Amino acid sequence: MSAERSGSRRIGYPITAWSAVNALGVSTAQVLDALHAGRSGLSAAPPATPFATVCGAVRGVLEPLIGDLQRYDFRNNRIARRAVEGIEPEVQAAVERWGAGRVGLAIGSSTAAMDETERAYETHARTGSLPRDFDVQQHASPEGLLHVIRTVTGIAGPGVVVSTACSSSAKAFGTAKRWLAADVVDAVLVGGADSLCQTTLRGFHALALVASEPARPFSAQRCGINIGEGAAFALVERRGTGPRLLGVGESADAHHMSSPDPQGHGARHAMLAALDEAGLSGADVDHVNAHGTGTRLNDAMEAEAIRAVLGAEARALTVSTKGYTGHLLGAAGVTEAVFALDALVTGCIPESLGADPVDPQIAIAIAIRAAQMPLRVVLSNSFAFGGSNVSLVFGEPV
C-alpha cells in the first residue's frame, strides 16, 4: 500500500484519460466546449413520451455496430462505443503496458438496453414474435454492454456492471479502487452508459419528479428533473500522469426506496468517508459537483449535507451539471466525474445552469456564474434509489 500512501495524505491513483458523450456532443471536446460556454444540451423528449418534458438526448450520427457486434447494435451500446473510442489510444497503451488480463472493466448502467427491450416487446405484441436474433439475456443486457466494451478495447481482466440505479457509475470507481488496492489489476477502465427509454421517463413521471421545463437545480424556481442519456469513461491506473482518485466514500440511507433521507445522514457519511480515505477534511474541498437533480427533496438535503461537511464558512463553489445533460442515471456518476476532472485540470467551474435565483434555503455557495480559479481538490456526489450514496474525491498530484 506504500505506493499509494504518502504520510497522512493518500496519493490515490492517477486518472490518465477520460471521455464523455451526451446531449452536449458526440465527442469529449464538444461536450466540454458546451459546458465551458454554459450551453445546455436539453431538447425535445422522444415522441412516445405522453407528457411535456425536455430530455438530454444524444444528437448526431452514431455508427452502427457491425460484424461480430451486429447482434449488440443497440443505441446504448452505440453511445458507449462512441465514448470509449474517444480514449482508445490511452486504453490501448494501458493494455500493452499492463497486459490485457491486468486491466479491469467496471461499468455502471441502470437500464442497459431497456429502450431496445421495450421495442422488442412491442414488436412481439404486434407480430407474435420478438425481432429476429433478439436475446435480452445475452445482448440487450449488462452482459451485452460488457461484451461490447471488452471487444472494442481488448480488456481481458475482471469485468462487472455496477447497477445501483443513479449511483452506478460513481460506485464503479469504488470497485476499481478496491481491485487496484488488492493488486487484482494494474488499471481499470471505469465507465457508465444509459440510453433514454420510456420505462425511466414514465417511471420518474409517476413519482411526480419530472420537470416540464429544463431542470434548474438549486434554484428557487426549480421544477424537477430531466432525464438524459450518454456514456463516459475514465481510465484509472496504478501509475501514470493525471489528476488522482483520492477517495471513494459509500453509504446507505436505510430510509426509503425512492426518496432521500431528509436528514442527509447517508450523504454526509459518504462525503466524510471519501475525504477520510483521501486524508483530507471538508475545508480542503475547492469545488463540488453535486448530485443536484433539481428535485426539492434532493437539493435541500444535499445542500445541507455539503454545508455540514465543508463547514458553514466554506466558499467552495457547488455546481449541478444536470441543467446541461439531464440526469444520466447509471451514467451520471462517471459523466460528472469527467466534469470534475476537467475542472481540476482547467480551473474552469461551469455555471450551475438555471440555478439563478438560488433558493434562499440553499445555504451553500452555488456557481451562478462560471468561474476560473486554481483547484486542488474536487468532490463529486451521486445518490440513488435504494438509498445508495457515493462520493468521489479527486485531486491534483501532491
Added chain:
Amino acid sequence: MQAFVRGLGLWSPGFSSVSDWCSGASRSEAVKPEASSLGGALGRRATALTRIGVEALQQAASDAKVEVSAVPTVWATAHGEHETAVEILRGLVLGDGRISPTRFHNSVYNAAAGYASIATGNRQPSTTLAGGADLVAMALLEGLCVLHAGARDVIVVALDEPMLPPFDARGAAAPLAVSLCLSADSGAAQARVSGLRRRDVAPVARHPRFGGLYVSAALPLLEAVANGRRERVALELDHGQTQGVWTIDVEGVRPVPCEADRT
C-alpha cells in the same frame, strides 16, 4: 487473497435452507420465503426476487452470527428485477402506458439491497453487480476486495429469477438466491477460500432446475463448504469460455454431512 466462510444461505421454492438443498430433495411447500426482517409494509411492497434475496442475506447473517444491520453487502444479479421489468413492459405496451411508482422503484437491480438496508437499518456500503457467466466469481472477488479494504465481514448474495415469456427462459424453472458470509477473521469459520482465479478446468454442469441461470454456478461452492470438503470448485456455467474458468479453492474447517442431488 483469502477469506473464511462463516455462514451460508439459500432459498429456492422447495428449498428453504442450505441443508434442505444438501439433503437433495425438496422439503418445503413454501412458494415464498419468510424474509422476516421485511415486516408488514415493506414485505407487501417487496418483489418475489427481493424477498428471496433478503431471506438468503438473513440466513447467512444468522449462520455466521454477524449483525445483519451492520455488515457490508455485495449483491449479484444477471437480470435484476426481471419480472417487475416485464410487468412494466406489459403496462407500457398492452395496458394504459402508466407505471406504478412502487413498481418503478422495485425495478432497479439494487432493489433487494435497498429493501434489506431499509428493513434492517443497515447504513453500511452495499453494491450490486451484474454481468456475464463469471458473475459469481466477480461477486466473490468484490467480497474479497471489501475485506481487503478493511471490513471484518461481508455478505455476498447472488440472486436471479427465470426469464418470463416472450423472452427465452434458458431452461430455468425456478428462482434462486444463495449467500455467503466472508470474514477476514478465522473465528467460527466453516471453511477457508483462497486462490480465486481462472484455470483450465471444466465449467459447472447446469442443474436441470436452474438451466442457464448464472448464479446457479455458486451451488458447488456452497455444497463444498457445507460438506467441509477440500476442493477446487468452478464458479461458471459453460459459456464457451476461451480464457479458462474462474475457480476457487475451498478447505473445510467444520465438516457437515451433505449429499446434494447434482443429477
